[in-house]
Amino acid sequence: MPVKLVKGQKISLEKESGGALSKVVMGLGWDAAGTGKKGFFGFGGGGQQIDLDASCVLFDESGNVLDTVWFRQLQSKDGSITHTGDNLTGEGEGDDEQIIVDLTRIPASVKSLVFVVNSFTGQNFGQVENAFCRLVNHSDNAEIARYDLSCQGNHSAQVMAKIYRHNNDWKMHAIGENASGRTFNDLLPAIRPHL
Numbered sequence: 001m002p003v004k005l006v007k008g009q010k011i012s013l014e015k016e017s018g019g020a021l022s023k024v025v026m027g028l029g030w031d032a033a034g035t036g037k038k039g040f041f042g043f044g045g046g047g048q049q050i051d052l053d054a055s056c057v058l059f060d061e062s063g064n065v066l067d068t069v070w071f072r073q074l075q076s077k078d079g080s081i082t083h084t085g086d087n088l089t090g091e092g093e094g095d096d097e098q099i100i101v102d103l104t105r106i107p108a109s110v111k112s113l114v115f116v117v118n119s120f121t122g123q124n125f126g127q128v129e130n131a132f133c134r135l136v137n138h139s140d141n142a143e144i145a146r147y148d149l150s151c152q153g154n155h156s157a158q159v160m161a162k163i164y165r166h167n168n169d170w171k172m173h174a175i176g177e178n179a180s181g182r183t184f185n186d187l188l189p190a191i192r193p194h195l
Contacts, residue, residue, distance in 0.1 A: 002016075002134070002142075002143040002144055002145055002146050003016055003144070003145040003146070004145075004146055004147075004148075005145050005146065005147040005161075005172075005174035006174065007174060007175070007176035008173075008174065008175075008176070009173075009174045010171055010172065010173045010174075011145060011171065011172050012169055012170075012171050013135070013144060013163070013169075013170045013171060013172055014169060014170065016144050016145060017137050017142070017144050021103055021137060021170065022102065022103060022104050022138070022139065023100060023101065023102050023103065023104075023137075023138035023139065024100075024101050024103065024135055024136065024137060024138055024144070024163075025095075025098050025099070025100050025101070025135070025136040025138050026054065026056070026098065026099045026101065026115050026133060026134075026135055026161070026163075027095030027097070027098050027132075027133065027134045027135075027136060028052065028054040028095060028096060028097045028098070028117055028131075028132070028133050028160075029095050029096050029130065029131065029132050029134075030050065030052050030096060030128050030129075030130060030131040030132075030149070031128070031129050031130045031131075032049060032050045032127065032128065032129075033126070033127050033128060033129045049121070050119060050121055050123050050127060050128055051119065051120045051121045052096070052097075052117050052118070052119055052120070052128065052131070053070065053071055053097070053117065053118055053119075053120050053183070054070075054083070054097040054098075054099055054115065054116070054117055054133075054160075055068060055069065055070035055071075055083075055099075055115070055116050055117075055118070055183070055184040056068065056069040056070070056076075056081055056083075056099050056101070056113050056114070056115050056116075057113070057114045057116065057184055057188075057191065058076065058081070058106075058110050058112075058113055059110070059111055059112045059113075059114065059195055060109050060110065060111055061109075061111045063192060063195045065188070066107075066109065066110060067081075068184055069081045069082070069083050069099060070083065070183070070184055071083065071085075071120075078105065078106075078107055079102075079105065080101065080102045080105035080106050080107070081099060081100070081101050081102070081106075081113070082099070082100045083097070083098075083099050084097065084098040084099070084100065085097070095134070099115065100138060101113065101163070103170055110165075111164060111165055111195075112162050112163065112164035112165070112195060113162065113163045113164070114159065114161075114162045114175075114191050114194070114195075115133065115160045115161050115162070115163075116157065116158065116159050116160060116179075116184050116187050116191065117131075117133070117149065117157060117158050117160055118156060118157035118158075118179075118181050118182055118183060118184070118186070118187065119156040119157065119182070120182050120183070122156060122182065123156065124153065124154045124155060124156050125149075125153050125154075125155050125156070125158070125178075126153060126154065128149075131148070131149035132146055132147065132148055132149055133146070133147050133149060133160045133161060134146040134147070135161075135163075135172060144172075145172060145174075147160065147161060147174045147176065149176075153178060155178035155179060155180055156179075156180045156181065156182070157178075157179040157180055157181045157182075157186070157187055157190075158176065158177065158178055158179060159175045159176070159177040159179060159187060159190050159191050159194060160174075160175060160176070161173060161174050161175055161176075162175055162194060162195075173194070175194050177190055177194065
């Protein structure tokens with residue numbers, strides 16, 4: 001049974017998954033608000049297309065950025081993290097974007113992986129519904145944890161979660177910090193207090 005995370009909650013990945021983990025998948029899903037409904041004054045169809053982007057920023061012990069994985073760089077320089085590609089609309093069921101992390105290949109210099117989501121097209125989260133991030137065990141596709149991102153508001157981005165090393169164990173912290181920006185670069189000031 002996956003853990004439904006609340007803002008600020010921390011969990012041990014191995015404890016929640018029932019054993020050692022080698023690969024995990026961070027999935028992001030969303031829908032445009034009003035999808036399938038009538039448009040303005042009842043005319044027209046569905047909501048507008050919204051391009052949310054998932055990114056992963058790798059930090060060292062001192063809080064320095066070591067690498068990033070996002071739609072313009074789909075793999076970390078060491079090959080331990082892979083982005084499956086950019087979904088421009090959020091259409092379809094399940095995860096719209098995925099970032100696959102091979103925990104066994106993460107360099108020792110990496111202390112934490114911070115996952116962020118931002119609206120590249122600039123809409124705020126008041127125009128997004130059914131947004132979530134989830135962590136899945138890659139080997140059996142079992143969901144370990146899920147965090148609901150569908151908090152209405154004027155923010156165009158969110159610092160979703162952090163996976164970090166603690167006493168030779170990988171842990172996850174549901175951050176859920178609202179922010180603004182079109183790419184991970186814009187979110188670095190909002191990320192730093194959570195390192």
